[in-house]
Every structure is written in C-alpha cells, then in structure tokens.
Amino acid sequence: MTTILNLQSSFEKMIDESRIDVSINKDISHLKDEIESMKDDVLKRKGDIQDDFAMFFSLDVQKKVLEKMIENVNNAHITMQNPLVAKQAVTVLPLMSYLYSLTKESLSQKKLIVKDKIINLAIQLQNLSLSHNLYTNKEKSISRIQRKGMKLLVKDFARNPGENFC
Amino acid sequence: MLEQKILVEQSVLVGASIACFIEDVNVQVKDDFYETSKPLFAHFKKRVEETIGIVTNFVIEQSETKMAEIVLKKLDDIAKTGDYKKEKLLESFADILSECNREMRENVKYLRVEPISNEKVSDIFSEVADFYDELRRKIRDLDPSSEIMTKAWQAKSSAKNVGDEKFFEKIYADGVQPELEAFDKLKRKFIDKGPDWVDIEILAEAAYLAKIYLKTKTKLWLVSNDQHFVKVNVESKISEIVPKRIAEEFNVYCERPEELLKIIKHKPT
Numbered sequence: 001m002t003t004i005l006n007l008q009s010s011f012e013k014m015i016d017e018s019r020i021d022v023s024i025n026k027d028i029s030h031l032k033d034e035i036e037s038m039k040d041d042v043l044k045r046k047g048d049i050q051d052d053f054a055m056f057f058s059l060d061v062q063k064k065v066l067e068k069m070i071e072n073v074n075n076a077h078i079t080m081q082n083p084l085v086a087k088q089a090v091t092v093l094p095l096m097s098y099l100y101s102l103t104k105e106s107l108s109q110k111k112l113i114v115k116d117k118i119i120n121l122a123i124q125l126q127n128l129s130l131s132h133n134l135y136t137n138k139e140k141s142i143s144r145i146q147r148k149g150m151k152l153l154v155k156d157f158a159r160n161p162g163e164n165f166c
Numbered sequence: 167m168l169e170q171k172i173l174v175e176q177s178v179l180v181g182a183s184i185a186c187f188i189e190d191v192n193v194q195v196k197d198d199f200y201e202t203s204k205p206l207f208a209h210f211k212k213r214v215e216e217t218i219g220i221v222t223n224f225v226i227e228q229s230e231t232k233m234a235e236i237v238l239k240k241l242d243d244i245a246k247t248g249d250y251k252k253e254k255l256l257e258s259f260a261d262i263l264s265e266c267n268r269e270m271r272e273n274v275k276y277l278r279v280e281p282i283s284n285e286k287v288s289d290i291f292s293e294v295a296d297f298y299d300e301l302r303r304k305i306r307d308l309d310p311s312s313e314i315m316t317k318a319w320q321a322k323s324s325a326k327n328v329g330d331e332k333f334f335e336k337i338y339a340d341g342v343q344p345e346l347e348a349f350d351k352l353k354r355k356f357i358d359k360g361p362d363w364v365d366i367e368i369l370a371e372a373a374y375l376a377k378i379y380l381k382t383k384t385k386l387w388l389v390s391n392d393q394h395f396v397k398v399n400v401e402s403k404i405s406e407i408v409p410k411r412i413a414e415e416f417n418v419y420c421e422r423p424e425e426l427l428k429i430i431k432h433k434p435t
Contacts, residue, residue, distance in 0.1 A: 043253050049245040050238050053256055060260040119234045123267050138268060
C-alpha cells in the first residue's frame with residue numbers, strides 16, 4: 001500500500017537527483033483510489049451529517065491535491081519545472097499526511113471525530129496547495145462542477161459589477 | 167490626516183467571500199453582508215497599489231473558522247429537510263466550502279497583512295476589555311429620550327404636508343419607532359450578550375495599529391458589520407455611542423462597508 005510518507009521520500013530522492021520520475025504517478029493514483037474508497041465509506045455512514053461532512057471535505061481536498069500532483073508530474077518536462085514539482089509536493093505532503101491519518105482514524109472510529117479541527121486542517125491544506133500550484137485552478141474547478149450538472153454562481157463585483165458568473 | 171488605512175474585520179471578509187448557488191440542489195449559501203461587503207473589495211482591487219485595505223493573521227484565521235461554521239449550519243438546515251441525497255449534499259457543500267475559501271484568499275490578495283506584536287496587543291487587550299465593561303454600563307443607563315426627540319423633530323419637519331389624522335402616526339413611524347428599535351437592539355447586543363474575546367482581540371489589534379499609524383498621521387478605519395463596533399443601523403442616532411466612544415478612546419474609526427465606501431470614494435486616500 002502506498003503511504004504518503006513513501007511519496008514524500010520518492011519526491012525527496014527526485015530533488016536530490018534533479019529529475020522527475022513519472023512512474024510515481026502510479027503510486028499517487030493508488031493513494032487517490034484509496035481516498036475515493038474512503039469517501040464512499042463516509043457516504044455509507046449513518047452518523048452526524050456535520051461529522052460526515054468534515055471527513056468528506058477533508059478527503060475531497062486531498063483528492064484534488066493528488067489529481068493536481070499527477071498533472072504536474074506529467075507536465076514537468078513540458079513546463080520545465082523539474083524538479084520544482086517535486087519540491088512543491090514535498091512542501092504539501094507532511095500536512096496532508098497528518099490530515100489523512102486524522103481522517104482515517106476518525107472514519108474507523110478509533111478517535112473521536114473533531115470536525116472543526118479536520119475542516120480547519122483541510123482549509124489549511126487547500127491554502128498551502130494553492131500557494132504551491134497543487135490545487136485545481138478556479139476555471140477548471142468551475143468547469144468540473146458544471147460537468148457534474150451543478151452550477152456554482154459567485155458574484156464578482158470587481159469583474160462584472162451587478163452580474164453573476166459561473 | 168493625510169492618509170487612511172482600512173482594517174478589515176472578519177464579518178466583512180467572510181461577508182465578501184460567501185456567495186454560492188448550487189443549481190441542481192437549489193441551494194444558495196450567501197452571507198447576509200455579501201452585497202454590502204464585496205464592493206469594498208472591488209475598490210481595494212482597483213486601487214491595489216495604494217494598499218488601502220489591511221488585515222491581520224488573527225482576522226484571517228477567525229474568518230476561516232466563521233466561514234466553515236456558516237457553511238456547516240446551512241448544510242445542517244438542509245439535511246434536516248430530508249429532501250436531498252447525502253451524496254449530493256456532501257459533494258455540493260464540499261464544492262461550496264472549497265470555492266468560498268478560494269474566494270476569501272482572492273479577497274485577502276488585495277489587503278496587506280500587518281505584522282502584530284502579540285505582547286503589546288496583550289497589554290491593550292485588558293484595556294479594551296475594561297473599555298467594553300464601561301460601555302456596557304453606559305448603555306445600560308442610557309436615556310434614549312433626547313435622540314428619540316431629535317428623530318421625532320426630524321420626522322415632524324418632513325411631515326408638514328401630511329394630513330392631521332396621519333401626523334402623529336408618521337412621527338411615530340419615522341422618528342420614534344426606529345430609534346426605540348435601535349435602542350432595544352443595542353441593549354440586547356451589549357447587555358444580554360456583550361462582546362466576546364474575538365471582538366476584544368480585534369479591537370485591541372486595531373488600537374495597536376492605530377497607535378502606529380498615528381505617527382505618520384494616518385487615520386485608521388475598522389470596517390465591520392458587527393454592532394460591537396458600528397452603529398445598529400445607518401440612521402440610528404442612539405447607537406452612535408459605540409463608534410464614537412471607540413474613536414475617542416483608541417483612535418479607531420468604525421464604519422459599515424457601504425458607508426465607508428461612500429466616504430473613501432469621495433476623498434483622496
């Protein structure tokens with residue numbers, strides 16, 4: 001099983017060697033699948049909706065980070081960001097590892113669910129990932145939401161005073 | 167005073183960041199202060215190089231917590247109706263929280279994060295706590311009659327063409343009733359509950375920054391929707407006591423975003 005710590009050491013090795021090994025995407029994908037399966041487990045729970053949301057949100061943020069990580073690794077040779085993508089990953093993975101453990105323990109009911117802490121850490125992970133190009137950009141995120149048949153309206157006075165945009 | 171800086175308080179930062187509508191579950195999550203708070207950020211964005219808007223790390227952290235609370239509360243309310251599938255709800259609300267957080271980060275980009283001395287703010291914290299205690303006593307003993315009479319006279323002068331049978335009704339509706347309601351709100355806000363430690367910390371940070379900015383003859387505004395800092399409503403005379411006393415004591419000028427925007431748009435900053 002791929003652990004976040006394994007990913008961390010693989011990326012550190014790539015930094016030392018100044019090269020990106022795309023085979024790491026296989027491990028990232030495994031982890032992403034595991035997170036997807038944990039999201040399904042949350043949906044099956046019959047617990048408190050706010051507790052379930054905290055875990056679901058945390059897993060959703062982690063999944064989005066891993067998706068962007070895969071994309072960055074694939075594009076590293078095109079964007080000439082070698083080994084920057086590895087450095088970015090190494091910055092974000094420790095926080096993700098902590099959040100992942102906390103969420104997993106909460107889901108397996110080994111620990112009391114501290115929903116505020118989980119949500120807060122997930123927000124911090126989103127913020128850190130946004131700062132290090134490891135989170136879906138706004139346009140992609142909105143088009144993903146639309147693909148799911150949803151419409152997310154955010155009014156932006158600065159761009160379009162008095163108008164809604166998606 | 168030549169220059170002005172505007173310290174953004176959490177109710178305004180949160181207010182300007184929460185406005186989402188998920189069509190297929192017909193869920194709207196929108197802060198009550200979105201319409202009045204967001205235009206201020208449009209102004210900051212337009213004049214970003216002037217760094218008019220400022221914020222502190224404490225306000226940002228508190229805003230993130232508050233934003234999550236608002237989204238969770240809305241989720242809870244909708245889940246209780248039992249109208250939607252759990253999967254749809256959790257997916258939609260994960261997107262809402264994620265996008266509102268992204269929006270908050272966008273808003274913060276147009277503000278300068280001010281460094282704060284925790285030691286100095288701790289000293290001011292107790293001063294602010296004492297100040298609020300005294301203000302609570304003042305509000306408890308407040309006699310609203312003079313403000314109500316002023317508003318009633320204003321209503322009377324605007325009602326000169328109104329027929330006699332409607333005369334007193336108009337004075338009551340325009341002059342007396344709104345002020346009595348404002349007085350009631352003010353008492354509830356200060357006597358029943360009072361400012362919490364977050365309000366006190368924010369005012370302490372504002373007072374700390376005002377001291378620094380005073381050295382360069384810069385006026386510090388605190389923009390807020392919270393009635394522990396600003397008037398109960400724009401027209402209320404009686405609740406002027408709150409921003410007035412804060413300005414006298416700490417040189418911090420508290421105003422609502424919509425009112426402050428009018429002021430700064432008409433004055434060069």
